[in-house]
Amino acid sequence: MPSAWITTRAWLLMLPLLVVMVAVVSWPMAETVRLSFTDAKLVGTGGAYVGFDNYAKLLTGRPFLLALKTTTLFAVLSVALEVLAGVLAALLLDQEFRGRTLVRALMILPWALPTVVNAMLWRLIYNPEYGALNSLLLQTGLISGYRSWLGEPTSALWAIVAADVWKNFPLVALIALAALQAVPRDVKAAAIVDGAGAFARFRIVTWPYLVGPLTIAVVLRTIEAFKVFDIIWVMTRGGPANATRTLSILVYQEAFSFQRAGSGASMALLVTLIVTLFAVSYIAILRRSAAGS
């Protein structure tokens, strides 16, 4: 069959999907771009063209830069801890022990919970009056009085990070476990015979098989973390004193709470740009590993 026809047919087959994508993605996207150059309100008409005003205000104003900082901190902390917890869990689950299948199945539970349910659960745990965390810490003598974990600017972000890590480390653990099980038995045995200790074995034998899948997990999780909205909205609504206001929260408040559609749109586009950069690096990594193997 001539390859030109194959190409044509491929496009034809993809056409319905492309039409839908243009309708639900491209058109709103274009509309957002247009809005971002206006001072449109959420209700009412049009809004006047203001050029790059919205962008200029954003990049020089405190709220956006603070939210960018908060988001970055949240993403770095949660992804780093997820990877650490995930890899450790995977290393444990890679050992032979009784009931290992059960533990593996149980471990996936937090990840299977809807984010909102998880967030509610952790709000209960952090509750200043009857939360489990306070009683636990008080009983073990680590704190001397009940604290409001989500109510204090110094601890709120960390508390949310912990909740997010608890929910998402199982995914990293599963990816890492699959990678660990791809490590050839013979190579492990060779390293033992060669006299490598546990740490050297991890570095020389395990790590090469782990690093590829883990990179992909890191990029995917970073994209997710940068877009974080629901867990924070349920737990703190961006407070206290904006200490947990990430970019998505800020965009939401700007566009819907303060009804400034124009400047909300410009923020949304900047967030999209940042996330797109991560996505591009993800694709680049995939390409490189595909070329490598």
Added chain:
Amino acid sequence: MNTLELSGITKRYGAMETLKGIDLSLEAGEFLVLLGASGCGKSTLLNIIAGLIEPTDGDVRIAGRSMRGVHPKNRDIAMVFQSYALYPNLTVARNIGFGLEMRKVPAAERAAAVRRAAEILQIEPLLERRPSELSGGQRQRVAIGRALVRDPKVFLFDEPLSNLDAKLRLETRTELKRLHHALKATVVYVTHDQVEAMTLATRIAVMRDGRIEQIGTPREIYDRPANLYVAGFMGSPPMNVLKGSITDDSLSWAPLDGSGRLPLPPALRDSLRPGTALTVGIRPERVGLSSTAGAAQLTMTVDVVELTGAEILAVGQVGSQPFIANLDPDAAVEPGATLPFAMDPASLRWFDADSGKALT
């Protein structure tokens, strides 16, 4: 003192007994091949010697020292795996030197040892490459180099040639033999390939279902198999086995059906009664087209004639029992022919019909 000594090694996995009592000992410089079908427990035994698997019972001694509780790295062994098992991120040089690196051998000394091993294996130009940039044969050389550099008491090989293509397998086999001679190394080598076993071994241990069926030099194993299993395992095509019984006059043996007689060796003549069931083993290449009087004689019907170049295989039956003769390439044999043949009585091997054990 034996370099390696195994006594009463057993290994159980749950209810399954993978090794059922293995005893053997190895002197310095021996090349012992553990030969057996897949799943008979060869790798398990090798891993027990290496210390990677704990035996259920029994003792491994290396250079007289009991290895109970001794870590693999302290056993003075080196191992080469079927899959090469190279470290993917390390260069060839570091792969080879890794065992020394872990033993804190100074860098200069290590580099010299690596260079020496690379020289022996002719892989010096590859030293800075990574395993992914090597062919299968080169990877296997690196794996062998990793063992060489350690200069261990015992080398352990687990089917090291089975991932190589036929030509490379042949070359590497020859090279291993040369290395063994040059280094006077003590080797335990696992394979399911009887040709590899015959060509490499100073002694072969034929394994079956977790037991050693016979241990001996390749010649002994080939010419004097201890039982019908070994007889059927060695040789390609393997030894013919024909069922039959002792004739009424006690002087000879006759096949179950079909014509012909084979003279009974004097030892059996005296000890066995007429009518006793006996199985005889005949190597295909010992069969000659002969009309020589006095030689042992049987008759086969030929179904298929296969010319391999160096020889002719005549495939058919003696009576109703399958039989293959390996003949000179210029023998005139046609399919459908009835072929009287003969062989030296000394080349016959006699087995108890029930137990399958060799009688002479």
